[in-house]
Amino acid sequence: MNNKYELIYEGKAKKVFSHEDSDKVIIEFKDDATAFNALKKAKFEGKGKLNCLISARIFEILISNNIPTHFIELKNENIMIAKKIKVIPLEIVLRNTAYGSLCKQTTIKPGTILAKPLIDIYLKNDELNDPILTKERIELMNIISSKDLDLIIDLTLKINIILKSFFKNIQLQLVDFKLEFGYDFKNKILLGDEISPDNCRLWDLNQKNDTIVSLDKDRFRNDLGGLIEAYSEINRRINEFI
Known part of the structure; x- marks a missing residue:
């Protein structure tokens, strides 16, 4: 990244830089993978590019369905331009199917389709x-007013309907996903962060039996291997569909 841009923030998977326009930022996607609150770390060449490309396409789909997001445009394959937001320090997790921490904390069995989405x-x-x-x-x-929290929950449910349908069209089951939101300079709530296999659980629907084949970060979390191949497959299906 050019030195004229100031590094504002560096997270586990992205770097955020200043932009000539003070209402915008430059987001660079890194090849780092982390799990279990960064206790497990690795680098996968090409991961940042795939997450950036996948996120951009999904943001475009959401924007076309009237979901307000921070995404503006791709700068190149691993950098996007976005609206500058003040991030709300909440992670909103929506679950369609029981898996992961929900099953560890309750008596619900993994793979159970939930009667309604759980936030x-x-x-x-x-x-x-x-x-x-x-x-x-x-x-x-x-942290946030109850009115704004209700708005975020409403947006999350709408996003789920759009994403579930989209992923089903490319033979993927949207098990669960994590969202982050923030306020723009007009104090409007926008969807931020990314939508990628890093923060969505996606199972391949092309399996002939009930075998779960994860095409997401669980391949890294659970030492399944083939992370880049899984992310590449999602990117391929998105591009073929769009």
């Missing part, structure tokens, strides 16, 4: 290990 909200705080929050705790901590 879990977590505090975005590595030091506290991203604890799950209630609406009352969010109110108590004064």
Whole structure:
């Protein structure tokens, strides 16, 4: 990245730089993979590019369905231009199928299709290990107004309908996903971060039996191998469909 741009923030998977326009930022996707709150780390060549390309296409689909997002355009294969937002320190997780932490914390069996989508909200705080929050705790901590929280939940449910349908069209089951939101300079809530196999659980529907084939970060979490191949397959299906 050119030195004239100031590094504003570096996360586990992305770097955010300043832009000539103060209402915009430049987001560079890294090849790093992390799991279990960065206790497990690795680098995969080409991962940043794939996540950037996949995110851009999905943001475009969401924007065409009237979902407000921070995405503006791709600069190149691993850099996007986005609206500058003040990130709300909440991670919104929507689950369509029981898997992962939900099954560890409840008696629900993995693979159970939920009667309706479940939304879990977590505090975005590595030091506290991203604890799950209630609406009352969010109110108590004064993170966001109840009106804005309701808006975020409503947007998340709408996004789920759009993404579930889209992924089904390319033979993928959307098991669950994580979203982050923020305020733009007009104080409008926008969907931020990324939508990629890093923060979505996606199972291949092309399997003839009930075998679960993950095409997402679980390939890294669970030492299944083939992470780049899985991400490349998702990118290929998206491009073929669009």
